[in-house]
Amino acid sequence: xxxxxxxxxxxxxxxxxxxxxxxxxxxxxxxxxxxxxxxxxxxxxxxxxxxxxxxxxxxxxxxxxxxxxxxxxxxxxxxxxxxxxxxxxxxxxxxxxxxxxxxxxxxxxxxxxxxxxxxxxxxxxxxxxxxxxxxxxxxxxxxxxxxxxxxxxxxxxxxxxxxxxxxxxxxxxxxxxxxxxxxxxxxxxxxxxxxxxxxxxxxxxxxxxxxxxxxxxxxxxxxxxxxxxxxxxxxxxxxxxxxxxxxxxxxxxxxxxxxxxx
Amino acid sequence: xxxxxxxxxxxxxxxxxxxxxxxxxxxxxxxxxxxxxxxxxxxxxxxxxxxxxxxxxxxxxxxxxxxxxxxxxxxxxxxxxxxxxxxxxxxxxxxxxxxxxxxxxxxxxxxxxxxxxxxxxxxxxxxxxxxxxxxxxxxxxxxxxxxxxxxxxxxxxxxxxxxxxxxxxxxxxxxxxxxxxxxxxxxxxxxxxxxxxxxxxxxxxxxxxxxxxxxxxxxxxxxxxxxxxxxxxxxxxxxxxxxxxxxxxxxxxxxxxxxxxxxxxxxxxxxxxxxxxxxxxxxxxxxxxxxxxxxxxxxxxxxxxxxxxxxxxxxxxxxxxxxxxxxxxxxxxxxxxxxxxxxxxxxxxxxxxxxxxxxxxxxxxxxxxxxxxxxxxxxxxxxxxxxxxxxxxxxxxxxxx
Numbered sequence: 001x002x003x004x005x006x007x008x009x010x011x012x013x014x015x016x017x018x019x020x021x022x023x024x025x026x027x028x029x030x031x032x033x034x035x036x037x038x039x040x041x042x043x044x045x046x047x048x049x050x051x052x053x054x055x056x057x058x059x060x061x062x063x064x065x066x067x068x069x070x071x072x073x074x075x076x077x078x079x080x081x082x083x084x085x086x087x088x089x090x091x092x093x094x095x096x097x098x099x100x101x102x103x104x105x106x107x108x109x110x111x112x113x114x115x116x117x118x119x120x121x122x123x124x125x126x127x128x129x130x131x132x133x134x135x136x137x138x139x140x141x142x143x144x145x146x147x148x149x150x151x152x153x154x155x156x157x158x159x160x161x162x163x164x165x166x167x168x169x170x171x172x173x174x175x176x177x178x179x180x181x182x183x184x185x186x187x188x189x190x191x192x193x194x195x196x197x198x199x200x201x202x203x204x205x206x207x208x209x210x211x212x213x214x215x216x217x218x219x220x221x222x223x224x225x226x227x228x229x230x231x232x233x234x235x236x237x238x239x240x241x242x243x244x245x246x247x248x249x250x251x252x253x254x255x256x257x258x259x260x261x262x
Numbered sequence: 263x264x265x266x267x268x269x270x271x272x273x274x275x276x277x278x279x280x281x282x283x284x285x286x287x288x289x290x291x292x293x294x295x296x297x298x299x300x301x302x303x304x305x306x307x308x309x310x311x312x313x314x315x316x317x318x319x320x321x322x323x324x325x326x327x328x329x330x331x332x333x334x335x336x337x338x339x340x341x342x343x344x345x346x347x348x349x350x351x352x353x354x355x356x357x358x359x360x361x362x363x364x365x366x367x368x369x370x371x372x373x374x375x376x377x378x379x380x381x382x383x384x385x386x387x388x389x390x391x392x393x394x395x396x397x398x399x400x401x402x403x404x405x406x407x408x409x410x411x412x413x414x415x416x417x418x419x420x421x422x423x424x425x426x427x428x429x430x431x432x433x434x435x436x437x438x439x440x441x442x443x444x445x446x447x448x449x450x451x452x453x454x455x456x457x458x459x460x461x462x463x464x465x466x467x468x469x470x471x472x473x474x475x476x477x478x479x480x481x482x483x484x485x486x487x488x489x490x491x492x493x494x495x496x497x498x499x500x501x502x503x504x505x506x507x508x509x510x511x512x513x514x515x516x517x518x519x520x521x522x523x524x525x526x527x528x529x530x531x532x533x534x535x536x537x538x539x540x541x542x543x544x545x546x547x548x549x550x551x552x553x554x555x556x557x558x559x560x561x562x563x564x565x566x567x568x569x570x571x572x573x574x575x576x577x578x579x580x581x582x583x584x585x586x587x588x589x590x591x592x593x594x595x596x597x598x599x600x601x602x603x604x605x606x607x608x609x610x611x612x613x614x615x616x617x618x619x620x621x622x623x624x625x626x627x628x629x630x631x632x633x634x635x636x637x638x639x640x641x642x643x644x645x646x647x648x649x650x651x652x653x654x655x656x657x658x659x660x661x662x663x
Contacts, residue, residue, distance in 0.1 A: 131514055
């Protein structure tokens with residue numbers, strides 16, 4: 001059975017783009033990626049006490065999530081949220097491991113609570129005021145596909161409750177970077193709704209096909225470099241406003257096909 | 263939601279490996295907590311360490327996954343005929359039609375914590391033997407489970423701190439309900455590691471005694487570790503008379519703080535109400551609430567407010583963390599197994615460690631074992647980031663006689 005959703009809003013932040021309008025131009029081929037690093041947004045919606053504490057992953061995840069919600073015209077408090085990430089906060093993980101390997105193992109309480117994989121979901125609740133469910137999923141490089149599938153299943157279960165899907169990644173510093181190179185912070189978000197209405201329709205289906213690649217070598221390199229960028233073939237279709245079908249990387253031997261249309 | 267049949271389950275914790283030792287310990291009101299001797303940790307606290315984890319190898323074909331967390335997963339899934347039950351389901355339904363959803367908070371991070379002691383003195387590099395993807399990464403626990411069971415359907419790790427392995431039931435229920443899959447292996451695996459032991463120490467939340475949920479003198483948690491798995495299936499046309507069911511799931515967020523629950527227990531209340539609504543049940547239909555009950559002074563207060571708002575003091579409640587310790591990302595799963603045993607064998611377990619329930623708390627707290635029929639149980643799991651999940655299990659669906 002196919003899962004369906006409508007894309008009511010998109011958020012995007014990453015290397016060379018600070019929002020969906022800029023990412024859309026790059027994906028359409030109207031602008032070239034300028035090679036710049038991800039500009040980290042300030043987490044403006046968090047209370048001042050929390051603002052200083054959050055890592056790169058939370059900053060990009062919240063920015064993309066709020067961009068998608070704003071584009072949808074919905075109130076985030078009415079929406080469930082699905083966050084996906086291969087790794088969550090790499091800087092924080094490294095800092096904790098360093099302290100735990102030292103003679104003095106006193107880690108900071110803030111570092112500890114920021115170490116949970118669902119830190120972006122927790123801060124999302126604080127920033128948005130939403131008391132709806134927030135998932136935090138990890139399927140390594142297939143994390144965003146796992147998130148799309150979960151968002152689709154949420155909409156099938158409860159078509160009246162929109163879902164904000166946020167796929168995010170942030171790099172590890174060395175020495176973990178060598179084992180898991182993630183070159184920069186990135187996040188993509190979709191405001192997804194069920195039922196009928198405006199927005200591009202998505203039809204999701206599991207398949208054994210190989211993932212779709214991108215013709216532009218720079219975009220293909222980005223797709224391969226960051227798990228969240230595995231969404232780029234879908235985002236390219238959405239940027240072009242084309243009806244089409246792409247296959248997104250998920251697990252070994254199992255991919256997620258996405259058809260776009262009215 | 264449509265009730266889902268729990269056709270097989272198993273649990274391994276500090277109370278023993280498999281359901282037999284778990285049931286024996288629960289009926290004897292025994293705690294598995296002991297002074298912490300884990301690894302190089304020198305903290306004055308009790309832990310629920312699982313015996314035999316380090317001696318349980320993973321299969322040679324999956325050697326890259328070898329780490330304490332996956333050894334615990336292997337130890338857990340070998341019990342109670344679980345491997346055979348999954349193999350039979352895969353044979354019947356096809357391996358692509360069975361999903362795998364596993365909750366974990368720290369997966370195999372212990373490998374990386376130890377590797378940081380062995381960095382190259384010149385370059386700072388980690389030992390080349392560290393397999394990041396198959397040990398450290400959050401997905402490792404789920405990917406290992408999927409490969410070990412030879413399944414080929416959708417799979418994800420769920421990592422919402424201490425609600426992780428409750429949430430997996432909700433995810434599986436939605437996926438089965440939507441027809442994406444016909445069955446799911448869900449569970450939780452979380453093993454002792456330095457991040458959580460020293461992390462909860464930094465928050466001054468570790469008790470120096472075996473934890474005492476709901477006790478007037480409670481002073482913090484005892485960390486445990488556990489692995490528990492469940493095979494969930496669409497209801498068959500004719501269910502066995504002794505069948506156990508997942509009846510409802512409810513999840514919510516506190517929108518309040520990263521490590522402190524909502525002061526009025528509002529997020530917890532929303533999750534419990536959603537689980538009851540999903541099950542089509544009223545509060546009076548629940549015979550026992552297995553509380554999250556971590557035994558920190560403030561968590562028990564806020565949960566008490568949330569549970570009281572839904573059930574008043576009309577239902578028997580307690581926490582079994584004095585027996586198992588707080589298994590964090592595996593807590594929801596091990597407590598789901600306890601809920602199912604309570605239904606199958608007709609008892610409300612004791613709350614070891616609780617001497618005198620706090621008079622300031624208002625729900626009906628049962629400190630000692632009670633033998634009586636239990637038809638439906640709610641299990642609560644709440645975590646950092648304000649992540650809440652409540653589950654309802656039962657011996658019969660709503661409306662059934």
